[in-house]
Amino acid sequence: MTIISHTRIISGCYRLSIVAISIVLLAAGITGCASFKEVRTFASLSANAAGYETLTKDYISAVDRRKQYQPQKFHGDLETMKARREAQRASLDLLQQTVTDYMRGLDSLASGDIRTFDRSLDNLSFNLNKATLLDRNEKEAIGALSTLLARTVTTLYRQHEMKQLVQDGNQPLQDVIAATRKIVKRGIVADLQTESALAARYYDNFMFAPGNPAEPVAMALAREARVEALDRVENRIRGAQHYDTVLEKIAHGHQYLYDHRDEIGRNDFGQGFKPAVDELRTAYRHLLDVSP
Numbered sequence: 364m365t366i367i368s369h370t371r372i373i374s375g376c377y378r379l380s381i382v383a384i385s386i387v388l389l390a391a392g393i394t395g396c397a398s399f400k401e402v403r404t405f406a407s408l409s410a411n412a413a414g415y416e417t418l419t420k421d422y423i424s425a426v427d428r429r430k431q432y433q434p435q436k437f438h439g440d441l442e443t444m445k446a447r448r449e450a451q452r453a454s455l456d457l458l459q460q461t462v463t464d465y466m467r468g469l470d471s472l473a474s475g476d477i478r479t480f481d482r483s484l485d486n487l488s489f490n491l492n493k494a495t496l497l498d499r500n501e502k503e504a505i506g507a508l509s510t511l512l513a514r515t516v517t518t519l520y521r522q523h524e525m526k527q528l529v530q531d532g533n534q535p536l537q538d539v540i541a542a543t544r545k546i547v548k549r550g551i552v553a554d555l556q557t558e559s560a561l562a563a564r565y566y567d568n569f570m571f572a573p574g575n576p577a578e579p580v581a582m583a584l585a586r587e588a589r590v591e592a593l594d595r596v597e598n599r600i601r602g603a604q605h606y607d608t609v610l611e612k613i614a615h616g617h618q619y620l621y622d623h624r625d626e627i628g629r630n631d632f633g634q635g636f637k638p639a640v641d642e643l644r645t646a647y648r649h650l651l652d653v654s655p
Contacts, residue, residue, distance in 0.1 A: 399473050399627075399628070399633075400633060401632075401633040401636045401637055401640050402469065402473040402525070402620070402627070402633075402636070403470055403473040403474055404640050404644075405616050405620075405636070405639070405640045405643065406466045406467070406469040406470035406473060407466070407470050408640070408643050408644055408647055409462070409466040409613045409616070409617075409643065410462075410463045410466035410467050410470065411647070412606075412609045412613065412643070412646075412647040412650065413459055413462040413463045413466065413609075413610070413613060414459050414460070414462075414463040415459070415606055415609070415650065416459075417602070417654055417655065418455075418547070418551060418602065418603060418606055419452050419455050419456060419459070421599060421602075422448060422452065422455075422550075422551050422554070423445065423448050423449060423452060425554060425555065425558060425599075426441050426442075426444050426445040426448065427441075427445070428558065429441055429558060429561060431565075432558075432561040432562050432564075432565040433561065433565075450493075450495055451495065451496050451550075453490070453493040453494050453495070454493075454494040454495060454496035454497050454546065455496070455543065455546055457490050457491070457493075457494045457497075457505060458494075458497075458501075458505070458539055458542055458543040458546070459543065461505045461508055461509065461539050462536065462539055462540060462543070462613070464508075464509070464512055465508050465511075465512060465532060465536055466613075468511075468512045468528065469525070469528060469529070472524055472525040472528060473525060487505075487506060487509055491505065491506070496546060497542060500538065501538060501539070501542040503535075504534075504535035504536075504538035504539050504542070505535070505539055507531075507532075507535040508532055508535045508536060508539060511528060511531055511532050511535075522627065522628050525627060526624045526625070526627055529617070529620045529621055529624045529627070530621065530624055532617075533617060533618065533620075533621035536614075536617055537614055537617070537618070540610050540613060540614045541614075543610055544607055544610050544611070547603055547606060547607045547610070548607055551603045552600060552603045552604060552607075555596055555599050555600045555603060556600065558596050559593060559596040559597065559600070562589070562592045562593055562596060563589070563593060566585055566586075566588065566589035566592070567589075569585055570582055570585050570586070570589075598653055598655075601653045602650065602653045602654060602655075605646065605649045605650040605653060606650055608646045608649070608650075609643070609646045609647055609650055611646075612639070612642050612643040612646045613643060615639060615642070616636075616639040616640065616642075616643055619636060619639050620636070623635065623636070
């Protein structure tokens with residue numbers, strides 16, 4: 364074999380080595396980039412926080428608590444209210460699950476995992492029909508996100524796919540979160556405030572009823588029970604308000620991703636996104652601190 368042939372072989376091997384090394388470095392740069400780490404953290408925190416089930420469970424059991432503060436003649440109406448809330452729960456559950464699924468899909472893309480969308484689109488129409496609290500636009504937002512996930516997260520990790528999901532998913536996600544916050548603020552928080560007023564009136568009527576004999580021990584116990592009851596309700600109110608804050612931070616963080624989607628993957632992206640992630644982490648911690 365001639366020297367020229369040896370030279371060509373060596374040169375060819377060198378070029379192949381350079382290409383191989385370049386691919387390895389590129390892959391390392393993509394998967395190890397701090398910006399993707401922050402995206403994964405944000406998506407994981409959002410998925411866990413959005414699926415907070417204590418709120419919906421308490422929304423149902425709150426009706427039973429009311430029975431101790433209202434006369435027997437109102438208990439039939441309360442049972443009707445409980446049945447109505449059981450039906451309404453389907454709406455909140457669907458909203459929470461949609462945000463959770465979306466964030467798991469985003470986490471899947473950022474981590475490079477292959478993950479299938481495990482909530483069948485065949486059941487989506489049935490679940491939407493059960494969600495009686497939601498209007499047509501809110502249901503369309505849920506359907507849009509579910510369709511995006513079915514299309515996107517079954518693919519191998521690609522930076523383009525993440526940007527595309529963020530771009531196409533931002534508006535329906537914002538709509539779903541807004542619908543969830545509306546139920547939390549106008550429904551759950553308002554209901555808990557009513558429960559607080561009923562509890563306060565119940566104990567006040569007991570302690571300050573005309574002709575009520577002065578019983579120091581009974582009055583002391585009643586005052587203590589009043590404080591404890593109101594503290595429990597106030598803690599639930601704080602929990603609902605903290606959950607609303609969590610949703611606000613998720614919406615804010617994803618809006619940042621959308622606004623800077625063309626920068627995802629750059630070395631300095633993670634640093635700019637980190638404050639939004641930290642705000643979400645703090646909000647989620649406050650929510651867990653008041654959880655029963």
